[in-house]
Amino acid sequence: GGVTTIDPGYKNTGSCESAITFLDGEKGILRYRGYSIEELAEKASFLEVAYLLIFGELPTQTQLDKFHSDIKAQSVVDDDVKKILDAFPKSAHPMGVLSSLTSALTAFNPSSVNVDSEEDMYNAIVRILGKFPVLVAWTLRKKKGLPLDYGDSSIGYVENVLKMMFKQPNEDYKMNPILVDALDKLLILHADHEQNCSTSTVRIVGSSHAGLFASLSAGISALWGPLHGGANQAVLEMLEAIKEDGGDTKKYMGKAKDKEDPFRLMGFGHRVYKNFDPRAKIIKVAADEVLGDLGVEDPILDIAKGLEREALEDDYFVKRKLYPNVDFYSGIIYRAMGIPVEMFTVMFALGRLPGWIAQWREMRLRKEPIGRPRQVYVGENTRDFVEISKR
């Protein structure tokens, strides 16, 4: 028989058991494998967190070194991928490009599709961890009209990301430790968030035993939307629009509360956090620090803080338990780092990659069944066919 009840948006439906990320939305708690997000953001590196999420334990130095060198050994992308990238118009949104290239990688690495052993899985995982930052950097470089380079295997994972993104031709790239720290922290804060829209997508696509790269490509597409990862781009565009409009935050608060107006306060509200988003707290402080360290004064930060202040005192937002989320301040940091607005969600994807991988691996190791929800049918009953000439 069919089902009789539904749960639109799966607001109250658990899809799996998971041992990766713990989230308590009432108390504002987020932990990866039992470690608090605050402590990880402060003390761990992004690659350590990736290892932790995927394999369940913090790595020893030896394990981390091996992991990093396995990733580096896989950080070359087939030259034909450059041709695919070249075929996109310069105006293409980086998220569409990234999703396509990630899917295209399957064609060049067919052995990563059928993963029947943990070893196959490991190989597919280090492969994508090696190649993904190259795709991210190339996506940006293509937009900027810069030559497509490879990274530098003598430096850290996150340092290499920055260098690949920003190195100018014939330039001796100078690493700025403030940017490295800021990016490391942002990536850690984005690394996993249990069964969110993109992660559920990765798990459900992977549950058909489609390959890892195809599953990740679907996750990237899910992340693109403004209600999910695309919110970081939407926040900055909103703050810009408010600035252009004379900084009238009250007007936009009014629009957000008006049910006739489709406008929402981007970067506010969360499906699970009903008290505060612990990531937003860390990012708010980081935004102040990074802008201070870089000597950047951005009037947009003041507009953001003003909006937050007003919203936290406003009945509409208080009653609905709407607080700033991870995306509210992250774009301000990315912008100060020189990352173009259209690339913000790509940076989110880079951070979320280990989480997607960990969730996909867990799903496969637990031999979960194919994801296949049911429905309540509300369409027409039996009807007689009418010839086209008689309709």
Ligand code: CMC
């Ligand atoms: N501005 C104005 N009103 C809002 C907002 C907002 N940002 N968010 C929720 N509401 C209202 C909504 O209209 C509804 O009001 P009512 O009860 O009167 O109908 C109530 O609050 C509950 O909202 P909902 O849409 O039913 O909640 P949801 O759990 O389905 O949606 C959300 C969660 C994050 C999609 C939503 O809060 C939103 O659209 N926020 C803006 C986009 C955003 O910042 N997304 C990033 C989320 S965090 C990181 C990530 O996932 O990438």
